[in-house]
Each structure stands twice: as C-alpha cells, then as structure tokens.
Amino acid sequence: MLCCICKEKPATVHYTQITGDKTQKVDLCESCAKSKGATDPAGFAFADLLLGLGASQEIEQAVGGADVKCPQCGFSQADFKKSGRLGCPECYKTFAEGLEGLLKTMHKGTRHVGKAPAALRQSREASDRLKLLQKKLARAIEEENFEQAAILRDELKQVSAHAPEATTT
Numbered sequence: 001m002l003c004c005i006c007k008e009k010p011a012t013v014h015y016t017q018i019t020g021d022k023t024q025k026v027d028l029c030e031s032c033a034k035s036k037g038a039t040d041p042a043g044f045a046f047a048d049l050l051l052g053l054g055a056s057q058e059i060e061q062a063v064g065g066a067d068v069k070c071p072q073c074g075f076s077q078a079d080f081k082k083s084g085r086l087g088c089p090e091c092y093k094t095f096a097e098g099l100e101g102l103l104k105t106m107h108k109g110t111r112h113v114g115k116a117p118a119a120l121r122q123s124r125e126a127s128d129r130l131k132l133l134q135k136k137l138a139r140a141i142e143e144e145n146f147e148q149a150a151i152l153r154d155e156l157k158q159v160s161a162h163a164p165e166a167t168t169t
Contacts, residue, residue: 003029070094129159 001011004027011027018024069076071094075087086092092099116124133156140149 001027003027003032005029005032068094126159126162130156133159 003009003011006029009029009031012030013028013033015026015028016023070087070091072090073087075091075094077095080086080091080095086095133152137149137152137156140146140152
C-alpha cells in the first residue's frame with residue numbers, strides 16, 4: 001500500500017475514521033507522517049486528516065493567516081488545526097471563507113438542515129407554504145388587491161388539496 005500523499009513510498013502509518021457506516025482511511029509513509037505532524041501529538045494536524053489533506057492550510061490562506069481569532073471564543077486557526085473542530089457558532093462566520101469550500105466537498109451543501117422523516121418534512125413544508133399563502137392573501141385583501149387575492153385563493157386551494165394532513169389556521 002502506497003502513501004496517500006507522495007504515492008511513492010510504502011505506507012507505515014495508518015489512520016482510520018469510522019463515522020456511522022462510513023470508513024475513511026489515510027495511509028502515510030514515515031516521512032509524510034512526520035511532515036504532517038502525525039508522529040508528534042502536539043503538532044498533529046488532525047483537521048488535515050479528517051477534512052482532507054491540506055484542509056487547515058486552505059482555511060489559513062482563505063482567512064488571511066493563522067493569527068485570525070474568533071471574537072466570541074478566541075479560537076484560532078492553530079486550534080482548529082490541532083482539534084479539527086471549531087469553538088463556537090461564531091467561528092463559522094469568522095472562518096467562513098475557508099470553510100465553505102471544505103463543507104461543500106464533505107456535505108451536500110453549506111446549510112445545516114437536520115434530519116427528519118420524509119413524511120414529516122413534507123408535512124412541515126406544506127404547512128409552512130399554507131401559512132405563507134394565507135399571510136399573502138390577508139395582505140392582498142387588506143390592500144384591496146382583489147386580483148392578486150383571487151390568484152392566492154386559488155393557489156391556496158390547490159396546495160390544500162395536495163396536502164390534506166397540513167392544517168390551515
């Protein structure tokens with residue numbers, strides 16, 4: 001097995017991360033492991049292995065260097081590089097420029113949407129859509145824009161017919 005970085009020497013240092021049902025492996029030769037700090041726990045760039053080799057450097061270049069600190073918690077680029085984690089929600093704003101590219105490669109998007117069963121999610125979306133249409137309808141009636149109100153009324157009926165489990169309040 002060859003080193004993931006230099007692709008020349010045999011890998012002697014092996015890291016495996018198991019998250020749920022996904023396994024990620026990083027195999028390094030001795031010299032690449034030393035250069036990445038994998039043999040020195042104090043200088044070990046854990047973020048590089050979790051987020052992809054060079055990830056912490058990518059963030060460092062994007063935010064303008066290692067001296068940038070989060071104004072909320074004081075977390076720095078060096079802290080991220082060691083732990084592979086950020087300190088608080090404000091860190092996402094502070095390091096946003098560098099994190100966006102990393103998050104896009106790791107996940108489907110850059111916005112956390114959580115997990116919910118499909119039926120529940122669809123029901124919530126339909127309910128939210130109905131509430132929005134009702135507000136727009138009320139505003140159109142208040143402004144005496146009856147043509148728009150008629151269009152919204154028809155759209156409201158159509159959405160209600162396709163989502164009987166959503167309540168109209």
